């Protein structure tokens with residue numbers, strides 16, 4: 001007799017997001033969510049095996065009788081009466097490892113300074129780089145761990161995490177080791193990204209910094225990947241006027257691709273540089289920001305299937321023109337969401353990001369949930385295991401204390417009132433005490 005780890009039963013609603021094995025949704029399909037619900041008051045169940053994988057899903061009666069037929073036992077039960085269940089949220093873009101505090105810059109920006117004015121005056125990324133270089137691995141891990149726990153409480157079960165506040169070989173590898181440690185020890189999924197070309201270090205030119213990335217940082221990273229000291233998934237560059245230009249970015253991204261990393265980078269944020277066209281031409285898995293994407297860029301990304309990761313917190317905080325998400329969806333680009341959690345945009349909560357996506361980017365709640373689950377997982381190349389509630393996928397899910405999942409988006413900033421439990425690979429990793 002096999003024992004299953006957990007049966008969650010009696011749920012009012014299970015929002016699977018997708019139920020037919022598809023890896024993403026685009027265009028008009030983004031308005032659709034697959035879910036289990038009926039008006040007769042019938043409850044729904046999810047059964048999770050010992051390996052933390054969903055092994056059955058359906059009405060309470062169906063799941064229990066199939067389990068009995070297979071003569072399987074169940075170790076734990078959760079009664080989800082009146083609740084809805086959705087997949088764990090996927091945050092497709094964050095910068096969560098750093099030291100220092102940039103609250104003073106928020107005041108400068110409120111007073112009218114632009115992002116690049118702060119950056120060029122030695123603040124912004126440069127300010128964080130100085131403090132991150134001085135911090136020990138232990139100090140960086142302690143604050144990173146805390147941030148990951150806050151993200152998880154807000155419903156994130158898979159998060160992309162970048163390096164990029166080192167800008168030299170030692171500190172970039174230090175950041176990647178910190179991310180690796182969390183990857184090995186914490187109950188949250190992590191997709192790690194090398195972003196050694198996040199800014200041009202003080203005292204260097206972009207050309208010199210490109211050479212350092214190509215000739216020093218990537219070779220060192222290659223060795224650490226080969227020795228399996230690090231497991232890195234993606235390569236990123238800040239492709240922007242005054243940072244790395246399109247040619248420099250292309251060289252760095254292609255070099256990362258040649259060592260097996262997925263291309264996933266910052267483009268067309270503050271200026272239209274044709275980053276999207278370049279990224280699509282080299283097979284980028286995803287490109288983030290895209291506030292200034294051109295019509296040709298949208299078409300190129302739609303044609304190649306590169307995912308557009310939009311970051312509503314950035315446009316909101318920097319008062320930028322928001323990315324043209326309606327147009328992207330109309331043109332069949334795959335759109336995903338990320339929090340962009342970083343010292344400029346201090347927001348770790350994907351429910352807040354989804355709310356901003358609806359109000360600022362004019363997405364519907366269904367589109368926002370697709371973008372924050374299956375499409376975000378696809379941007380990270382792992383939508384075969386994450387991003388929906390289907391048999392064979394990780395049992396990463398949220399039990400919401402409401403019969404209508406939309407409350408998670410509607411109740412702006414009040415996700416703590418809505419999320420009852422966060423479950424990662426079949427284990428309860430967060431319980432809202434007030435909601436028990």
Ligand SMILES: N=CN[C@@H](CCC(=O)O)C(=O)O
Nearest residue numbers: 124125238314340342343344
């Ligand atoms: N634009 C570049 N990188 C980050 C900001 C990083 C920082 O300001 O520390 C972003 O995605 O918003």
Ligand SMILES: [Zn+2]
Nearest residue numbers: 093095266340
């Ligand atoms: Zn970023």
